[in-house]
Amino acid sequence: MSKRKALISAAKDLLWEQGFEAMSPKKVMRLSGAGQGSLYHHFEGKEHLASVALAEVSDELFSLSDSTFDPEKPPMDRLYDYLMRARPELKGCKLGRLVSDKTIIESNICKTIGAYFAHIEGHLSQALKDAQASGDLPHYLDTSAMSKTLQAVIQGGYILARGSQNPEQMAQAQEGAWVMLEALSAHNS
Amino acid sequence: MSKRKALISAAKDLLWEQGFEAMSPKKVMRLSGAGQGSLYHHFEGKEHLASVALAEVSDELFSLSDSTFDPEKPPMDRLYDYLMRARPELKGCKLGRLVSDKTIIESNICKTIGAYFAHIEGHLSQALKDAQASGDLPHYLDTSAMSKTLQAVIQGGYILARGSQNPEQMAQAQEGAWVMLEALSAHNS
């Protein structure tokens, strides 16, 4: 593996484990086995490296979500699979975890995160509309608002789990969301 | 105002605005008008100061939530008031904002945050149970799971809003949660 790839890989790991602030160039170097020279030859600096690493992470998460929201699947299955998927409760969302960082918010990396959120929201919104069209959910529901709500349940579940140091918090947040959705669906039939 | 109080006040502001990592002793000193000596006389160090400051924040948030969840109020009103309360979308929850920080998670401050989450969860859980008792919500709903879900919507709403730099994301996440709850309530009657 080239040093460039090793650096990106190490950065991805550290960004997820420790966040942007804590991802120091030295840690990246140690974890990747590359020296200072390689880092600053391939990247303009820490922020640039993080930007490239997170673009890769974003790609991976896009793929994962596109598979979860496969339009061939019945809409309620898509919603179930998204809501109930096993998640790294205590580590957090690889992108959402970073929004508390000031540098991230003020940089272009923020756009990567926003684009990811918008992508998921689009999938959720579509699934909810499809569920209405197929008669699984009542038409009076505001699918645009609900798509943000369901996405927020996941991002918030990570926060609760980390704050309590208890993975179960995420599991219950997920479960509760599905229960509510299912109840709305049942009432509609 | 004593220097001690000034330091705590400055720390509270900085912790909310910038997080724990970014709250350097120097910034606290500049904002509070106190010198190094005062800081290290009254507190053991940065972490101790943050701990004291966040204990105060926790107290304030406890009071706010106790007022929101006044047991005299009808349960659905309590839930509405909690879910739809205006919030500092882009700044985030004064406590929840900090869970991405490694130092916070590994310190005793984490317990303060966990206790706050548990407090809110208790209020939500009680309100949901009361709503069932009063016939506002169907009994088959899992109130324990749903309380985590609703709390996660708020915490997650902050994440979405910050990641998109768009306050509207929080508003919609809130709105969607209330719409779902209301729909479950209407169906029950």
Place this chain on the structure above:
DNA sequence: GTCTATAGCAGGATAGAC
């Protein structure tokens, strides 16, 4: 492309005068 050496600067804390 990759390395080591070096530099500038800020974070975090201590010492000791007042």
Place this chain on the structure above:
DNA sequence: GTCTATCCTGCTATAGAC
């Protein structure tokens, strides 16, 4: 209690050899 001076460390980046 509060101040200033000082210290050590680690973060971030540059320089220049190989």
